[in-house]
Amino acid sequence: MVFKDRTAAGQLLAAQLAAYANRKDVIVLALPRGGVPVAFEVARKINAPLDVFLVRKLGVPGHEELAMGAIASGGVQVLNEAVVQMLGLSQKVIEQVATQEQQELNRRERLYRDDRPFPVLHERTVILVDDGLATGTTMRAAVVALRQQQPARLLVAVPVSSPEAYQEMQKLVDEIVCPQTPDPFYSVGLWYQDFPQVSDEEVCDLLKRATNNNQHSTVSN
Template structure:
């Protein structure tokens, strides 16, 4: 069941955001300031690796809650893997773009080998990032899912559904920048109590266009950010 509707916060109410962001850390600080008034002190911050982790670190430091990763994987169209037709998050089931599958003449069974491969990579990343330990306990707690941006929203959608299954008391999605159409779609679906996006441009090609420094992160970078002091326990 969707969350009760919360009036949408105009992303420009707190003042315009200067784009592009310098890097993910600066974007995280901007996002943290937008989250601070929402009564989320001590919330569990779950960052989508790799790019969401530097953003999540700044959010967790401001809210005083624990930071961890929620591993997600895109499910790609086999002839064109960069085209996402779905996504999967740890602890959840695959979430597919059924409209796109229909246009491509595919059904879920056609993607079984891709899903199996992405599950294996998901397990590998959990082992690398958390040593295989489980996610933090989120039942009855406020949870903020964080990424560095929203393009199609596939991985964010899978993450929210997975976390929702653990019955948090509150669940928010927070990203520094997202395609306006995707932001509105996620708001309408109601998997999160609130979608917090300081900047939601209508002309949106890729997340990286809104950052000066959008270098690719490696597994070691994720581990380094998770080990940095500042977040609560």
């Protein structure tokens, strides 16, 4: 199955998360930027607040699409030891890339959050959403970071995942919701008809709309 776009994928994912609808303890967290349009549909359909959680992939210099690790909000760093050892990457190289990505993470944090405090996740049910999992490295960093917040339950929800990343996530979270795990997988974008880059402006717009939706819903209730 190939999704029309991230919006359609989010709507399908929301249907599989119907058990979490209209619950006061639930919050949806999106991994920017590609996860935000997917998560927007999920949050809208299940009537839950939407926020973002910042994670940055640490790409191998010269082969940036290959993840040697990831960093997340809260100072968490996760390394893909197999890649690091295979390529003989030094600590200095890792630190140089991590410093660059930390600057971008901080920039996005300021832009997307606009001084809003990060939501309290303690004892809440957190649904962590992205547009797909290839290696799962960035999602793993997010999970490690969010575990420090001590949520009552942590879910990962993605429209599509490689079988390997799916199996790893099963061990790390309380539940993973994923409609399909094709094999061979190749890449996330292959499973979407329309898979454009998501802009900062689109992220900010969707977060604003989600806040308005949630406020309206709270008033209605």
